[in-house]
């Protein structure tokens with residue numbers, strides 16, 4: 001190897017060494033720390049008021065599907081002494097589509113034919129629909145002084161019994177009442193689990209038993225617990241299915257007897273109906289009415305149907321008041337039913 005090559009090799013090694021040393025010294029230089037913000041003294045503060053996550057939408061928005069069925073009626077003449085055949089056809093079609101039922105539809109058409117609509121078709125319709133509702137729809141919350149009040153919830157599976165109980169529990173606990181939930185649907189374990197999850201979320205007490213247990217004994221235990229703890233109200237869930245419907249209705253009658261025996265006092269038996277099933281809800285209701293002494297109806301899922309008029313059919317044909325309506329899946333989505341607000345949210349422009 002020549003001397004020049006050797007010199008070049010030595011120079012290359014020295015240069016490489018310098019580069020590595022520089023890189024190392026650059027890496028080792030201390031990085032100045034960013035100034036830290038001082039820690040707050042209080043990391044968790046207690047809220048004086050519960051935050052409202054969402055303000056409920058107006059009723060007409062919740063009932064949008066049902067309301068849009070009435071769009072065509074809203075465009076009809078505002079005053080007319082005699083209603084034309086075409087206008088009568090529109091009214092008939094709209095009423096039948098909204099599921100107010102044949103009886104109410106015929107009644108309205110008859111009135112429009114004979115009296116006309118001097119204040120307008122919408123005003124005449126409003127008057128007739130409001131006349132279909134029963135007069136009394138108060139709910140009873142207070143039992144006699146030595147008794148424990150019970151609200152029983154009945155209805156076929158999937159109509160919204162458990163969800164409605166949860167919504168009412170949230171409302172009553174929010175008003176300062178002490179509520180006990182009774183998981184009387186022992187047909188499947190998941191039913192009690194579902195109620196338990198709601199009890200935890202709403203702050204209500206819960207009494208449950210194993211799958212297949214006697215529903216009467218769950219109600220009995222719930223009454224004992226409510227009495228021992230000075231609770232205001234027991235909300236009792238029931239099964240929506242059995243091997244056959246006769247069995248189900250027999251069982252309901254039995255549950256009711258237990259719930260109404262001292263210290264229990266049944267204040268309300270609420271039949272839960274699913275509005276999306278329209279007129280079928282009425283035939284279901286008739287079955288239940290034979291077995292249970294129903295004091296009121298909870299009509300659920302009105303947010304998801306164009307058949308909101310079924311409220312009118314239920315009250316006119318069954319004579320039982322709709323006391324609450326379900327307008328969504330959220331815990332705040334059960335509202336006290338008020339006929340005027342309901343009819344106006346369908347008809348008002």
Ligand SMILES: Nc1nc2c(ncn2[C@@H]2O[C@H](COP(=O)(O)OP(=O)(O)OP(=O)(O)O)[C@@H](O)[C@H]2O)c(=O)[nH]1
Nearest residue numbers: 157158159160161162163240300301326327328329
């Ligand atoms: N959109 C809407 N959904 C609802 C309403 N009420 C109940 N639901 C839904 O309907 C479904 C059935 O409700 P549940 O409360 O479990 O019905 P259930 O009558 O207890 O049913 P079973 O326990 O099977 O007899 C659930 O997915 C609920 O979220 C309502 O007002 N609006």
Ligand SMILES: [Mg+2]
Nearest residue numbers: 161162185191
């Ligand atoms: Mg249920």
